[in-house]
Amino acid sequence: MVVRRLIRKKECCPGFTCDYVIGEDRRLKGLFWADEQSKTNYTVFGDIVGFDATYKSNKYDLVFVPFTGIDNHFRNVTFGGALLVVTDQDAAMKRAIKDVLSRSRHRLCMWHIWEKLKTKVGPVLLANIDFNTRMTHIVWNDTIIPEDFETEWHSIMSTFGLGNHEWLKDMYDLRFDWIPAYYHGENLAGLMRTTSRCESENYFFGQICNPRCTLVEFFTHFETAMNIQRHEHRRNDHDTRRDLNLYIGEYDAEMVVRRLIRKKECCPGFTCDYVIGEDRRLKGLFWADEQSKTNYTVFGDIVGFDATYKSNKYDLVFVPFTGIDNHFRNVTFGGALLGSETADS
Template sequence: MVKYFGEAHNHPFVDEDDIHFLASSRELTFTHKKMLDDLANINIGPVKAFNIMRTMYGGFDKVGTTKSDCKNYKRSINLYIGDYDAEMAVQRLMAKKEFCPNFSCDYSTTTDGALKGLFLADEQAKMNFTVFGDVSFDATYRHNKIDNHNRNVTIGAALLGSETAESYTWLLNCFKKAFGYEPAIVVTNQDLAMKRAIEYVFSNARHRLCMWHIMDKLSRKVRSGLCNTTDFKTRLCDIVWTDSITPEQFAKEWASIMNDFQLNDHDWLKDIFHIRESWIPAYYREESMSGLMRTSCSSESENGFFWQVYNPRCTLVEFLAHFETALDHQRHEHRKNDHDCRYTRAATWSNFALEKQAAEIYTRTIFLCPIGNTSSSSQLHFHELRTRQ
């Protein structure tokens, strides 16, 4: 029974400028959650997402929620996913495969049901594989090709629990099943497990090694200061990064360089010379490599882009969302390059009929590749270029 009711407040009123601190004045609305989810797809966490909203709304008091509310929302999602992360990722991909007939997805599990391998490739990836030739396998998590704008185009992705010959063999079999045939040329780094898997699964493919990965080790392998204080590296690069010399010329100049710098007994240099036919362009001048010999270098650059929208702390479910976002961006850039080539023409720098014809045939990126100043040279240097699709 109420005997007395005091109408007067027994505490001071909250200042009007502080009302947004009260729990009753805060709510994480659908709009807030949607924005947090969308920003998470491009690897923007809840704290940065809140700061973006603060800027858009015009101040902390205008957002209607707090930084802690945003972090708690993110934590609640991760708690919901919990131990079912891999299962939810696989179910999502299997559902997509059911409703998208040209989407390929496969996975492998251990005897106790843990996910150990995941492969995916969509319809656009298969089309890219058909159009753009050969393939480079990047052991990070993707398969790459070079498009007609000399840019990387991703044709598939895989997650592996281990980098063993068995895991790579499973992956390459998935690739072959999804795309229907093996590539003519495969470029990788010097991963021995991948090499064994390629020999077993892609028995008809020509396996080449990435020049960039090998030459990137040069400064670390030879004695300190040799690359920086002498012309050793310059002379070596002159015979490595070219296909305008014969195998005999390469071998002769290599021997000369080794003699001049007393490196005839250097184990690593002897090893890479022994496998020269798998990575030196002089030994396969007639093969159309479509820029793939430096593809692993391009892959490193592409990895830098993918890492902007991915972090090692995210769940598998989040990874798939991040990957799809990055893939959309890559394909948007390819379409933009196609648009520029279709509706604009690169400016020519001479009146040569050959140059004008080349500007009509080749994509802008390929045409504008630096190949020397033809107007001031008495020689024409021909480079194999890919025609615009």
């Protein structure tokens, strides 16, 4: 029923993507989905993607894996979701990431490995202050070089008689995937050194879902969660626009322009243009996204604009370009921020 529902949605919504795997026992083994908004979010914010395959959200013991990033308000944003049968450090998942995201670098969660270490070494060693101090120094340390890490790791294994510990040997073989010494200079946006992002995402979904859900109930809850998250994002965007003075200062103009140019590169339908004065202050800025331009094509017989509304402490005039849609409501075709001398001209 769930698969049929998603296939129907895919047929009705060209921007919706889903794929699935059914086992020989006709049970669902894997399911992935992402709607158009999620894919747009990935295009804009997908430099770093975190996912946590430890959260069971339904009575069939399928693991719910939300793919999470950080938006322009430093809040979680969801790029898609999956229901999977997986294990820690799942080899199939690692191969899939390498095949599909060939230019990415897959990293394991340090926090989960560290927590598992506590259960693997036993209570006596866990209570040993020297062992904990030395392990903490080489694991939670992004300033040491790989050679120093390896030397100290082998020293610790020898000192505490762990040379033949199978799990620790496996973790050492995987060191390139979770030890900070091996990826100096990589921006991980806090998604590697802590599970706070993924844990907060799981908590967010857990508030409206529970492990006893059927899959039909789960997807209803998931859509509700997405509506809440996107409403929050729109509200943050609104607050940001309202407090535009936070972004358009003597040096901040450059940051705003870079952000819009990045968006233009990622979203071919987005248009922007700008003027920077000799004093490096923003003098004029125009922007319109694809939907705004489509609105103009359909409803742009008459365009109104009002260049008298100052929306920020720099006295830049906000000029919305406005028309009337088929419901006789205002529709926006684009916007501009103009210096007073530019507005007068």
